[in-house]
Amino acid sequence: MEELVVNPQIKNPIKxxxxxxxxxxxxxxxxxxxxxxxxxxxxxxxxxxRKTLRMLAFGxxxxxxxxxxxxxxxxxxxxxxxCPMGIDIVGIMGHMKHLRPRDxxxxxxxxxxxxxxxxxxxxxxxxxxxxxxMSDLGRELAEEECPGFYVPVDKDNAExxxxxxxxxxxxxxDDMKWWWKIFYAARENWTIPSENWEAVDWGLxxxxxxxxxxxxxxxxxxxxxxxxxxxxxxxxxxxxxxxRKGMKECVLEDPNNRIEHIYLYDYLKExxxxxxxxxxxxxNAGKIFTWHxxxxxxxxxxxxxxxxxxxxxxxxxxxxVDQFVEMVPTRMNNYCCGAGGGNWPMPYEKESAYHARHxxxxxxxxxxxxxxxxxxxxxxxxMKRIPKFYPDCDYEVKYLWQLVAESLVIDxxxxxxxxxxxxxxxxxxxRLGVEMEEGE
Amino acid sequence: MGKVISLLSHKYQKAxxxxxxxxxxxxxxxxxxxxHTRWADxxxxxxxxxxxxxxxxxxSFYDLIMRSQGLGTGYDFERQPYQxxxxxxxxxxFIMDQARFExxxxxxxxxxxxxxxxxxxxxxxxxxxxxxPALLETPEPTPAHPAYxxxxxxxxxxRSALIRRSFPEAIRRFKAELEGKTNATERRVHGRVxxxxxxxxxxxxxxx
Numbered sequence: 001m002e003e004l005v006v007n008p009q010i011k012n013p014i015k016x017x018x019x020x021x022x023x024x025x026x027x028x029x030x031x032x033x034x035x036x037x038x039x040x041x042x043x044x045x046x047x048x049x050r051k052t053l054r055m056l057a058f059g060x061x062x063x064x065x066x067x068x069x070x071x072x073x074x075x076x077x078x079x080x081x082x083c084p085m086g087i088d089i090v091g092i093m094g095h096m097k098h099l100r101p102r103d104x105x106x107x108x109x110x111x112x113x114x115x116x117x118x119x120x121x122x123x124x125x126x127x128x129x130x131x132x133x134m135s136d137l138g139r140e141l142a143e144e145e146c147p148g149f150y151v152p153v154d155k156d157n158a159e160x161x162x163x164x165x166x167x168x169x170x171x172x173x174d175d176m177k178w179w180w181k182i183f184y185a186a187r188e189n190w191t192i193p194s195e196n197w198e199a200v201d202w203g204l205x206x207x208x209x210x211x212x213x214x215x216x217x218x219x220x221x222x223x224x225x226x227x228x229x230x231x232x233x234x235x236x237x238x239x240x241x242x243x244r245k246g247m248k249e250c251v252l253e254d255p256n257n258r259i260e261h262i263y264l265y266d267y268l269k270e271x272x273x274x275x276x277x278x279x280x281x282x283x284n285a286g287k288i289f290t291w292h293x294x295x296x297x298x299x300x301x302x303x304x305x306x307x308x309x310x311x312x313x314x315x316x317x318x319x320x321v322d323q324f325v326e327m328v329p330t331r332m333n334n335y336c337c338g339a340g341g342g343n344w345p346m347p348y349e350k351e352s353a354y355h356a357r358h359x360x361x362x363x364x365x366x367x368x369x370x371x372x373x374x375x376x377x378x379x380x381x382x383m384k385r386i387p388k389f390y391p392d393c394d395y396e397v398k399y400l401w402q403l404v405a406e407s408l409v410i411d412x413x414x415x416x417x418x419x420x421x422x423x424x425x426x427x428x429x430x431r432l433g434v435e436m437e438e439g440e
Numbered sequence: 441m442g443k444v445i446s447l448l449s450h451k452y453q454k455a456x457x458x459x460x461x462x463x464x465x466x467x468x469x470x471x472x473x474x475x476h477t478r479w480a481d482x483x484x485x486x487x488x489x490x491x492x493x494x495x496x497x498x499x500s501f502y503d504l505i506m507r508s509q510g511l512g513t514g515y516d517f518e519r520q521p522y523q524x525x526x527x528x529x530x531x532x533x534f535i536m537d538q539a540r541f542e543x544x545x546x547x548x549x550x551x552x553x554x555x556x557x558x559x560x561x562x563x564x565x566x567x568x569x570x571x572x573p574a575l576l577e578t579p580e581p582t583p584a585h586p587a588y589x590x591x592x593x594x595x596x597x598x599r600s601a602l603i604r605r606s607f608p609e610a611i612r613r614f615k616a617e618l619e620g621k622t623n624a625t626e627r628r629v630h631g632r633v634x635x636x637x638x639x640x641x642x643x644x645x646x647x648x
Contacts, residue, residue: 026493027493027607027608028493028532028533028536029540030533030537030575030576030604031605031607033576034578034597034601035597035598035600035601036597039576040572045571045572046526046530051533054529058518060522063522078597082601083605084605084606084607085608329594329595329598333594333598358596358597
């Protein structure tokens, strides 16, 4: 009897790639399938993780690539975490996406990748609109509650490099103000880029390795060009994870590509611990909070990079609220919300909602009034899709940084600080060709 | 009046004759197989051989499935058209799971295995046995299972994964115990301590 993965029909590059995963190690024990929330999904009978691995071992790469199954996989990594042989099933599923012809990538995902490569953001938002929004919304926040605030663009020698999410730039504009308030309260020296500013990485969602590497290289280049000290990894789980993977490739190509980065959890913890921001728990009194462990900030980060963020977000929440409950299971065993791997924007809404049944039940059973999240796709899924398919949901969803921003006690800036910032803003927007209205 | 025969019974009889051809060759004289053979009837040596994932055990299952259904031999398994192959793979997964669960049962880790009341041949011949959600079925552990405490604290998907991920440990222990018993038997025989024949002892297996 021949060993597996020797099927002569498999082209050599694919065979070589799959051999890295050593499918021969698979015991067909079914642990992956048992722990996978999409096993037994209506309409996908006959497909499961164990069978997919065995099909690949038989050389049935074409059947797997043509199937919807790898695209329904959110890459949550529960299978890999449980696999007694440690087979990187998430990597295999990602490669099946990679092998799909680009014109057959589901939904808008590939269009988003083309956009980001051509224009610097998934939605192809023109730079003029981006600048206008940043100047106008920044002025709005300054007028509302943060005098002297503006959004620094391409600032040299900044401490923090921060990337907006195109969803927020395109439509959910006010969602950007939470981070901005934190930076304001912490008197942070920060900047966003004038171009190539997209935080999320749809290259990761589509198995487009080149795109993931290019997007990471752009961030690295910005950091070096402007001598920025640290990059806050994008909030989007896939965005930060893709960025991390892309940066790894870039550093392997050239060790000079190594840059300093900090995860948002460490950043928030740092500004709280060092007393740079102050919080008032009483604003959140009377509500019970819970935390959703994003797969790509937790389990998958732990598995691939040796450090998942589990304790830090809980510590931050503890600084903001009095009542906290855990969902069950949690941390490394947590259930994906069902939106990972591009399943929020992909055209498989029912399937994604089916996946989410465990998350829905977890939230209900926790008794929490507020679910706190650290990923924009998780937030959309829990705030919009889960309530749409499970109408008896009665919880709020907040970003971790939203919770922090809403708990902030802002130490007012001095007249000098405000005047200096106003002058910097004026000079910046003039340099970028943005006309500010009179009386600003 | 001629003898009345059950067509189904006759079909299974024929399927068993063809299906177990390779198993008879492999396991003779330790065990024999017919249409009534259930997992509980098998000697531990046979269970130990079948519950491991390796080319030989894999071929044994493929061959049993293919021959009993009149589709060829184990070598033809992977060459079946896609639709049929996915069904055959389900049969393979289910019966392979049964072998591992049986190994756990003999260790005292499980009370029962899925479809244990049916013969191996019946399981293979009736495809509803290995359709979803039967394919995902995992029996409850006994307190002897190493993950029992964790099992009690976990729920739904976690529980099934906990049991299944301990297959490698179960197989390792099962084989070690089996080897220990065999060695003890050999020592007794060679030392003229006992009166059992090696075959009798090996037929007893581990907690059969």
